[in-house]
Amino acid sequence: MSFKIKHIAYISTLIAIVLLAGCEQSTSSDISEATLKTMPLHMRELLERNTIPIHTTSNQDAIQAIPKNHPLVNDGFFTVAIISGNSPPITTLALDNKTPIGIEVDVARLIADSLGLKLKLIPTSWEDWPLGIDSGKYDAALINISVSKARKARFDFVTYRKDSLGLFVSVDSPIQKIESAKDVASQRVIVGAGTNQEKILLNWIDENKKAGLPETVPVYFEDKAMAILALEAGRADVYFVPNPSGTWRMENGAKIKRVGYLNGGYPKTADIAVTLKKNSELSNAIQKAVNGDIQNGKMYEVLHRWGLADEVLKHSEINPLGFGE
Incomplete structure (x- = not known):
């Protein structure tokens, strides 16, 4: 993973600088020009390769599983929410600084192809996808969403890859490992609001209170670049984040190290899933599409090129057990 990822790091750094300046909208064209002028050729070539779409053939079993006259949001399209902004390898931007690429984009395209549909992407924030x-x-939404008991009460899920979480600290931190609640006592932990890692952290905080251990303080940053800077500057002690995102930054110049690794459904297991409206009539069709792409190797091809080949599932499931069950 590190060979591929490191060559794209330059782009992530440039975009992060603009995000930190608080002027992303007004300078997006400047980012693209600076990137093209200063990026080494081999970096441009690698990013261009990962921008090339990976397609699959239509899956007749999946197509036939779509109920007749089922209303799609946009006729003839599979319309999918992806995370906006720069969050590699989940979603990032191509050389033109506007075309979304990444794991979720590639998986959404495979599903659309399998269903005989075109793909329409709608960038959105983590906070907005449920209402959307x-x-x-x-x-559907493909935003690194893992299955949980609470979410299943409101949405349907079709799994497509394994979930993993990482706990990262600055390289000079005295923290050597984080495996359980006691390891975060007295620490300031960066975590995303509404995420499974936040739920794990809040459970740990309750556990530590009952044990009489020092307080843990959750720290919230919507922007990942800001979170990394806070960690490096000593304004936070731990960064609790999906492992792909944290590892990407660790291997691309961020002065951090991983000291903990958990399954997304800790203490049990949970997988990442296509998220749909409750009782969606598309669930069976999407499951057949994902299983077809697992069987024909296309899912492996997608995850492998983003450094996540070990997250390929053996098969897709609809509404399996998840976090909190």
Whole structure:
């Protein structure tokens, strides 16, 4: 993973600088020009390769599983929410600084191809995807969403890869490992609001309170580049994040190290899933599409090129046990 990832790091760094300056909208064209002028040729070539779409053939079993006259958000399209901004390898930007690429984009394309549909992407924030699904703004969301008991009460899920979480600290931190609640006592932990890692952290905080251990303070940053800077500057002690994102930054110049690794459903298992409106009629069709792409090797091809080949599932499931079960 590190060979591929390191060559794309330059782009992530440039975009992060603009995000930190708080002027992403007004300088997006400047980012692209600076990137093209200063990026080494081999970096451009690698990013261009990962921008090339990976397609699959239509899956007749999946197509036939779509109910007749089922209303799609956009006729003839599989409309999918992806995370906005720069969050490699989940989602990032191509050389033109506007075309979304990444794991979720590639997986969404495989599903669309399998269903005989075109793909329409809608960038959105983590906070907004639940309302977007409920309101029918898109057919599905692929935003590194793992299955949980609470989410299943509101949405349907079709799994497509394994979930993993990482705990990262600055390279000069005295923290050597984090495996359980006591290891975060007295620490300031960066975590995303509404995520499974936040739920794990809050459970740990309750556990430590009952044990009489020092307080843990959750720290919230919506922007990952800001979170890394806070960790490096000593304004936080631990960064609790999906492992792909944390590892990407660790291997691309961020002065951090990983001291903990958990399954996304800790203490049990949970997988990442296509998220749909509750009782969606597309669930069976999408499951057949994902299973077909697992069997024909296309899912491995996608995850491998983003450094996550070990997260390929043996098969897709609809609404399996998840976090909190």
